[in-house]
Amino acid sequence: MKIYHTETQADYDALMKKLEAEGIESLSKKYWPTFKTETTVVVRAQSGEKRNCGNRTTYGNLSCVRSRYDIPIIKYKAKADEKMRFTKENIEGLVNKYFDDNVGECPGNLIAEIYAMDDTPEKVVVPKYIAEWIQSYLNEGGTPIDVLGSLMSFHASFVDESVIRWFKKNSETMLKALTNGYTIEPEQLYYIPLPHLETSDGIQQVLSKRDTYFASRPNDKLKQRYTKEELEQVPEIYKPYAKPIEEEEE
Numbered sequence: 181m182k183i184y185h186t187e188t189q190a191d192y193d194a195l196m197k198k199l200e201a202e203g204i205e206s207l208s209k210k211y212w213p214t215f216k217t218e219t220t221v222v223v224r225a226q227s228g229e230k231r232n233c234g235n236r237t238t239y240g241n242l243s244c245v246r247s248r249y250d251i252p253i254i255k256y257k258a259k260a261d262e263k264m265r266f267t268k269e270n271i272e273g274l275v276n277k278y279f280d281d282n283v284g285e286c287p288g289n290l291i292a293e294i295y296a297m298d299d300t301p302e303k304v305v306v307p308k309y310i311a312e313w314i315q316s317y318l319n320e321g322g323t324p325i326d327v328l329g330s331l332m333s334f335h336a337s338f339v340d341e342s343v344i345r346w347f348k349k350n351s352e353t354m355l356k357a358l359t360n361g362y363t364i365e366p367e368q369l370y371y372i373p374l375p376h377l378e379t380s381d382g383i384q385q386v387l388s389k390r391d392t393y394f395a396s397r398p399n400d401k402l403k404q405r406y407t408k409e410e411l412e413q414v415p416e417i418y419k420p421y422a423k424p425i426e427e428e429e430e
Contacts, residue, residue, distance in 0.1 A: 183249060184221045184256045185242055186212075192219055194258035199223065204236055211239040218242040220253070250383050250397060303361045304353050311364045313343050314357065324358035369405045369425045372418050387418050 186192040192212045200207055204223055212219050222238045222245060246253065306314075317327050330339055331347050331354070347354055356362075372387035379385060379397050388396040389403040393415060396402055406414065411422055 181249075181251065182223045183245060183251060183253045184223070185253050186219050186221070186256050187217050188258075190258045191256055192221075195221060195256045198256075199237070206237045208237075208239070215239065215241050220245040222249070252398060303363050304356045305365045306350075306353065306357050306362045307346065307365050308367065310343065310346055310354075310357075311362060313340065314362075327358055328355070367407055369407060370411050370422045371405055371425055372414065372422050374418075374421065387414070387421075393418070 184195055186195055189212050193209065196207050196209055199221075211221075218241045220240050220242045222240065224236050224238070242253075314327060317330065318324075322330075331344065374385050374387060374395050377385040377395050383397045385395040385397055386404050388394055388399070396404070398404065405425060406422070411419065414422070
């Protein structure tokens, strides 16, 4: 089972397309007007799995779903190519649809939808060490042209070898980063489910940490997610159970 939270109509529509492509059944686009920014989608079975509890998807309010299920909630965000473009025609259509569906309501959600539209060139994703290198160069008074120049001239001999290697494989990405901006590649995080250890109500326990390591049900207030570096410090007996967290969780 997976639980998704969507904050905008664009996110919700993109999630419906994603789940439909994965073969998930019982999808509906009608719930966003009901729950709006609190819209939560519970996918009870993945494509190809047997259904043991009715429909494969249910919908609800975020706070209610949180109180009912004790598993991480994935905040789903539409990718840039899934978002509606910021054009006059799209704005007019969005405004007209909003007031047709929400007569007399505060336009706060409409404003959120407009802000969610894609009106800028897509930023590329770069590793943290590349972002830090670019920023350090700019902080010293360099310009984007200077950054490129340092990588393509005799000055390259003064640049860290790892940066040079990355640039040779990703020169187009570097150019876009300096032109359109960039975001930092999220650091891979891991969690460690503990096999054969469940709570009395059937929730699988995971490795947690305060001063020492211990087993606990999933809990946002506990240290239960680990970077690759932190994973190295985990006792050897638990390392084989480590699993990457593949999606951003709320």
